Amino acid sequence: MKKLISTILIATLVTALFVGCNKKPEYDVYIWQSKGEMADALDALAKVYETETGKTVKVISNRASDDHMGPLRAEMNKKDMPTVYSIQGQRELNEWLGGGFVADLTDWSFADQVAFGQGGITKDGKLYGIPYNIEGYGFVYDTQMLLDLGLTDTDIIALRDGSFEDFQEFVVALNAWIKGETVAGKWAVMNNAKKEGNLKNVNSVIGFPGKAAWVYGDHLVNIPFVYEFGNQANALEAKTIDFTYANQYKALLDLQITYSKEGFTNDLLQHDYDEQVKIKFGGGEVFFIQQGNWAYGSINDIDAEKAARLAFIPLKVPTTVDGVSIPENHPDSMPVFAPNYWAVNGKVSEELQNEAKAFIEWMYTSEVGKDYVVNKFNFIPAVKGFEDADLASMYSLGNSVLDYVNRGKALDGVFMAMPAGWSMNELGKKLQGAYLTSGKQEDFDEAIKHAILKWEELKR
Known part of the structure; x- marks a missing residue:
């Protein structure tokens, strides 16, 4: 009888552990990003995405601190870690690559849409990040x-x-x-x-x-x-x-x-x-x-x-x-230059990686997403697909940057x-x-x- 009870207890514990380890995260997309000035607009866009797709989106924007890497490292140590996050240049890519936190985006069709000569962030011929914008x-x-x-x-x-x-x-x-x-x-x-x-x-x-x-x-x-x-x-x-x-x-x-x-x-x-x-x-x-x-x-x-x-x-x-x-x-x-890149977390499941990529692509290709990118984020787009009509309402300083780019006067x-x-x-x-x-x-x-x-x- 004792042996039977022990067997049942062990089976119950194993089942509980299995269920716990495979429990679906609370959110379909978890975005952690370091550009504070777009925080409110990104929150609003995430709600639009939830309404349109039925997906759940969590957004954390590092608004106040000059140090974004410290808070991001803390998030990456949690069970439900970000599925999309921001990388500021090659020096940060090297750190996240070392821990396996960056998914390879080389074969993602959307990656071909990067424009203005600001390619995605790469290493050893592989693509690991899509530029937010150019500045x-x-x-x-x-x-x-x-x-x-x-x-x-x-x-x-x-x-x-x-x-x-x-x-x-x-x-x-x-x-x-x-x-x-x-x-x-x-x-x-x-x-x-x-x-x-x-x-x-x-x-x-x-x-x-x-x-x-x-x-x-x-x-x-x-x-x-x-x-x-x-x-x-x-x-x-x-x-x-x-x-x-x-x-x-x-x-x-x-x-x-x-x-x-x-x-x-x-x-x-x-x-x-x-x-x-x-x-x-x-x-x-x-x-x-x-x-x-x-x-x-x-x-x-x-x-x-x-x-x-x-x-x-x-x-x-x-x-x-x-x-x-x-x-x-x-x-x-x-x-x-491109100040930040969207990276997809290589530590999360393939399903969550695909959800992350779907959100990024929707943000830069849907009509509502493009409107937010230009008019709410005040971004100069770094991806193709933004036609003259999309950029007609481009703000003054954005137009000035584009003028330097178009005249070949960019450092x-x-x-x-x-x-x-x-x-x-x-x-x-x-x-x-x-x-x-x-x-x-x-x-x-x-x-x-x-x-x-x-x-x-x-x-x-």
Whole structure:
């Protein structure tokens, strides 16, 4: 009898374990993604998908933290892990591949739809991620503010395509006008402009977010690194860096800080992305901010009319500084890149992988999905199938990025291949520690020396 009871208990436990291990997850699709500005719109689109298909979708967007890898690693350690998640470039792909968390998408027919030269993320000839979108960044400006100063469309194009020195001369003239001084030379037309209308709140030329280390640690350093490495692949393989064009980088960094309201002071470190974009630029206090097309939504929330008038002037560096020259400088071009890729979790069942792929494909091919991509996510699509009619409502900064792409004036997003944590922690925060408030050459040199050593350490 005891033997019979034991047999029954064992059978019951085995059955329970079998059922538990094979229990279907609560959701058909579980999305974990790191682009906070699209969070609300993606939640809404997921509900539309549920209504149309009868599937259940869970969405978690990492809204606030600069560190998205930590929270994502935690989710990947749970029983019901994400089935779709975001990867930011090759350096993150390598980590997830090592654990088997990335499904091979090479034979997925939808993968052939990637456009604009921004292919999916690959390794050893296999495809592992589909780009969310393409993005670009530079100096954002309000066209009407420059026209109100007396500039013509031809003047603005000349600034767009001109050298660092051309742009610097204009910034100096703007600063003089703001101070109420007489502007001499080629920009004397400003003397006729009044501080009224779109210009009434102006108090400085450039808004600089000293607290946001990624602005100058990631994005600004991309400009000299494009000339040092050429592309992401070379940067990814580099065990050491020379930081050959550090002084070109410094020239552009100095220009922004010098002509910000705060200058090289402790106050500079109190200003973050939101203040730069919403208050300083959205409120018409500055002419330029270094940001990307992702800032459009925040500006549109403040002033829709202003948001409709936005465009980019490229981030420019001087060709020669202290005898060191860039062989082929491109002051008329801006970085354009895929910031995130959709990856499918290789650890989940084939059924869940197929559900994940079905959602991604629906998002970029259905009429409602395409509307969300362009008009709610404010994305510049990186996949084919978006016709002129779909892009007719493309927002101002999106159109500006596409203009650079269509004119062949796009630089690579080399910063995407830098060692994880290097740009923020070893360069950006080191600059915050001294140089951004002192402006001293020795503090800048120390930050660059530190960053060079840390690159090598992180690559070991």
